[in-house]
Amino acid sequence: MIDTDTTLDMGRMAEPGAPVISVRGLAKRYGRYQAVKGIDLEVRHGEIFAFLGPNGAGKTTTVEILEGFRSRTAGEVSVLGVDPADAGAEWRDRVGVVLQESAVEPGLSVRECLELYAGYYRTPRDIGETIALVGLSEKAGALGGSLSGGQRRRLDVALALIGDPELIFLDEPTTGFDPSARRAAWEVVAGLRELGKTVFLTTHYMDEAEYLADRIAVIADGEIVAEGTPQTLGGRDHMTAAIRFTLPDGVAVRNLPAGLRPLAETQPSGGAVIRSETPLLHVQMLADWALGRGFDLPDLDVRRPTLEDVYLSLTAPTGGTHR
Helix, strand or coil: CCCCCCCCCCCCCCCCCCEEEEEEEEEEEECCEEEEEEEEEEEECCCEEEEECCCCCCHHHHHHHHCCCCCCCEEEEEECCECHHHCCHHHHHCEEEECCCCCCCCCCEHHHHHHHHHCCCCCCCCHHHHHHHCCCHHHCCCEHHHCCHHHHHHHHHHHHHCCCCCEEEEECCCCCCCHHHHHHHHHHHHHHHHCCCEEEEECCCHHHHHHHCCEEEEEECCEEEEEECCCCHHHHHHCCEEEEECCCCCCCHHHCCCCCHHHEEECCCCCEEEEECCHHHHHHHHHHHHHHCCCCCCCCEEECCCHHHHHHHHCCCCCCCCC
């Protein structure tokens, strides 16, 4: 986990809540084919913003435009107050990028890798401090090629941090990780928020987005189809909840209270489910009814659609492919 007690140079950073990325009407066309179709985005200082979308949705094209690696066809883009298409070395010093895949520098230790990369920046961070920030102090002398997957990702983040950037792009930071390594990487990323950094995250893992992101935007077929917090994305907070339970032998859905019967249905597994827009009220009715008849509902489960459920509904294929 990142040590947030370490002193940082915060002089260049924007005020909390101020826009760090502002996009209006962004479009990208390849011949007759339009990969990005006039999208709007805003990312605020100090937040972790997750940008989600299936392969071919226009996600990579959009991110590469924001990073200054790809030109746009139309629209206005401001990143740290600068148009990436015209950005120079000073702007590059303020942006860190962690690619989905990267190769270690052959024959170099963790410290030597950071010494090499520090030479690319005008005012790099302290190398020992940066190693400590990502939890690699005990591996400072180890060769990069000897690190585990999780440790390698920590090194990638350290390399992105060595220039003390204000904005960090993280591309699929935990692809291929086992659950333990993923959780460790999440703590590193969450620590970046605590340091006052702004993070633009792309990921295919919905649990990762839910754990890390302050806000999420979903792109599909070149258009932003939803934006919100993990709890509100796509109206998730207002979606019908499913109350699932198993009735005792000899008791059927038709025996439920009158207020629940129209909402209940029997499942193929033999259990029952109540679809409810007011789950607290209906769980109380169900519990009072069961206790009044002297039996329990030990497998009672209440849940709204998961973030993955919402994401899949938002990105249902409509034909066509693009990057």
